[in-house]
Amino acid sequence: MPEREIKSWLTDMDGVLVHEGTALPGAADFVKRLRDKDVPFLILTNNSIFTARDLRARLSASGIEVPEDAIWTSALATAQFLHEQIPGGSAYAIGEAGLTTALYQAGYTLTESDPDYVVLGETRTYSFEAITKAIRLIQGGSRFIATNPDVTGPSQEGPLPATGSVAAMITAATGRKPYFVGKPNPILFRSALNRIGAHSEVTAMIGDRMDTDVMGGLEAGLHTFLVLTGSTRSDEVQDHPFRPNQVVDSIADLVDLV
Ligand SMILES: O=C(CO)COP(=O)(O)O
Numbered sequence: 417m418p419e420r421e422i423k424s425w426l427t428d429m430d431g432v433l434v435h436e437g438t439a440l441p442g443a444a445d446f447v448k449r450l451r452d453k454d455v456p457f458l459i460l461t462n463n464s465i466f467t468a469r470d471l472r473a474r475l476s477a478s479g480i481e482v483p484e485d486a487i488w489t490s491a492l493a494t495a496q497f498l499h500e501q502i503p504g505g506s507a508y509a510i511g512e513a514g515l516t517t518a519l520y521q522a523g524y525t526l527t528e529s530d531p532d533y534v535v536l537g538e539t540r541t542y543s544f545e546a547i548t549k550a551i552r553l554i555q556g557g558s559r560f561i562a563t564n565p566d567v568t569g570p571s572q573e574g575p576l577p578a579t580g581s582v583a584a585m586i587t588a589a590t591g592r593k594p595y596f597v598g599k600p601n602p603i604l605f606r607s608a609l610n611r612i613g614a615h616s617e618v619t620a621m622i623g624d625r626m627d628t629d630v631m632g633g634l635e636a637g638l639h640t641f642l643v644l645t646g647s648t649r650s651d652e653v654q655d656h657p658f659r660p661n662q663v664v665d666s667i668a669d670l671v672d673l674v
Pocket residue numbers: 428429430431460461462463464538566568569570577578579
């Protein structure tokens with residue numbers, strides 16, 4: 417049992433609720449319990465590929481029913497961050513609808529011509545041409561932003577290369593490191609807590625990665641649960657200088673805590 421009462425929940429998506437488009441055992445029950453008991457919650461994902469509307473549909477197709485406004489992605493947080501930094505700015509974006517739509521909705525112009533920012537997001541179709549353009553723009557002075565530092569993402573077949581790995585390639589070519597807006601950045605956690613009106617003292621974070629979900633939750637003052645259905649094996653927890661409050665096999669073990 418947690419040492420403190422949990423009144424609101426932030427939960428990661430890939431590796432906790434789903435593997436790509438397949439729901440993990442207990443995920444649908446966990447979310448249904450939250451909604452039936454009207455418990456404040458938010459799905460907090462570093463996956464910047466999809467819009468919240470698309471993610472709602474994908475989760476529904478896997479049997480997990482959540483409203484669109486219960487989903488907060490690293491793409492949405494990145495667009496909000498850039499709007500606060502340079503309102504009405506411009507960006508060269510590598511990513512999919514989740515990122516480009518969020519940037520447009522934040523009032524940004526997408527361009528290859530002297531953009532304020534190069535924004536790297538998640539995609540399954542990174543192109544050599546696009547990465548080359550990004551490298552040249554960064555060398556020309558555009559600021560380098562990435563939606564999330566995850567070097568891999570989980571799937572049923574095994575790890576998938578992710579934004580953090582591609583960012584490392586661009587860093588190697590330019591000598592510039594990106595500013596990552598997604599987990600573990602406190603910006604994502606603070607914006608998430610604000611969206612559900614929750615206080616860190618009584619909020620839990622459920623994740624599958626130590627370097628994003630658990631680190632970010634820990635630093636935000638949340639109670640942290642690590643599940644073993646995603647990117648972290650139980651014997652890997654000790655490789656990190658910090659640990660979650662609790663390690664559980666899967667989200668099915670947390671249903672009765674709601
Ligand atoms: O998509 C991701 C990295 O590829 C991570 O997504 P989550 O933050 O939902 O685990």
